[in-house]
Amino acid sequence: MIISVEKKSNLTKADWEIDFYSRPIIDKNGKKRWELLITNTKSFKEKKIFQWEKICPASNVNSIWLKEALEEAINEANSQGWERPSVIRCWRASMKTMIKRAADQIGIELVSSRRTYSLLQWIRERERNYYPHQKGYTGVNLSPPSNPITSQAIPLPEEMRGESWNFASLSLNTLREADEWDIEFSNLIPINEALDENLPIPGIRLFSSKRSLALAAWLGGLEPAKLVIEGTQIILEAGQADRWLVTDVKNEARNAIEHCFLNTQQNADGLQFISVQKSLKQNSLDGFWMLRDIGEV
Numbered sequence: 001m002i003i004s005v006e007k008k009s010n011l012t013k014a015d016w017e018i019d020f021y022s023r024p025i026i027d028k029n030g031k032k033r034w035e036l037l038i039t040n041t042k043s044f045k046e047k048k049i050f051q052w053e054k055i056c057p058a059s060n061v062n063s064i065w066l067k068e069a070l071e072e073a074i075n076e077a078n079s080q081g082w083e084r085p086s087v088i089r090c091w092r093a094s095m096k097t098m099i100k101r102a103a104d105q106i107g108i109e110l111v112s113s114r115r116t117y118s119l120l121q122w123i124r125e126r127e128r129n130y131y132p133h134q135k136g137y138t139g140v141n142l143s144p145p146s147n148p149i150t151s152q153a154i155p156l157p158e159e160m161r162g163e164s165w166n167f168a169s170l171s172l173n174t175l176r177e178a179d180e181w182d183i184e185f186s187n188l189i190p191i192n193e194a195l196d197e198n199l200p201i202p203g204i205r206l207f208s209s210k211r212s213l214a215l216a217a218w219l220g221g222l223e224p225a226k227l228v229i230e231g232t233q234i235i236l237e238a239g240q241a242d243r244w245l246v247t248d249v250k251n252e253a254r255n256a257i258e259h260c261f262l263n264t265q266q267n268a269d270g271l272q273f274i275s276v277q278k279s280l281k282q283n284s285l286d287g288f289w290m291l292r293d294i295g296e297v
Contacts, residue, residue: 014040020036027058042189050077051122063101093240112223112239203227207276227272229261232250270294270295
């Protein structure tokens with residue numbers, strides 16, 4: 001009898017985040033420069049980074065060029081020790097169709113999501129430190145903002161609202177140990193090592209004695225991105241353009257909560273969290289997501 005042994009890969013596995021769009025640069029032909037930017041989704045404590053960029057002629061902006069570029073990026077990533085990604089996240093709605101067409105041709109799933117924190121941070125760095133020094137720089141961002149139209153927030157489905165909630169905060173030092181917690185559904189993101197360990201990170205805890213696990217599973221499928229305060233409403237922004245009304249808050253509490261979120265945005269890279277558990281007395285978590293509000297790009 002022959003027993004086959006599956007050989008473990010030494011390659012690093014990670015999802016990708018992608019942006020394919022014009023930049024604030026005019027080329028020698030008087031056309032907008034188009035770029036494909038790809039970065040890996042950084043894991044909680046993995047410091048290894050894959051970043052890849054390729055300029056696309058304005059006349060070649062199509063799914064055929066993009067498919068070939070993705071295959072080139074996959075080969076380059078492999079040579080650097082990365083596995084072929086199984087998921088690519090796209091945050092720009094206007095390019096979703098083209099990117100999906102290219103991704104489908106090479107068998108990679110495309111997820112519409114604003115959980116592209118690594119990519120957005122890289123784009124901001126390029127807009128601040130790279131593009132202004134390029135020939136043909138216009139000084140004007142030719143790309144529209146990620147969400148030019150703000151959709152109306154939809155109340156969470158009744159069966160997913162939970163029985164109660166509270167506003168909470170965790171110290172940054174506590175969050176650094178999140179990968180050691182026993183959680184059914186979670187998604188953690190890297191924490192800047194330079195941040196003050198004692199910084200309070202704001203978030204929301206949802207409680208449901210009977211449907212906690214189902215609520216956690218549902219929230220995970222939404223691709224939660226960030227919490228925002230609008231008036232007296234706390235809204236969860238998720239997916240590519242989804243907005244969910246989590247709860248209303250009393251006006252006197254609203255100012256304090258908003259201050260916490262704004263303070264974190266300025267001093268802690270916009271870190272936030274949302275958790276799901278059965279009750280306040282029970283410490284175990286069914287769901288926990290670290291979020292980031294880094295504003296619009």
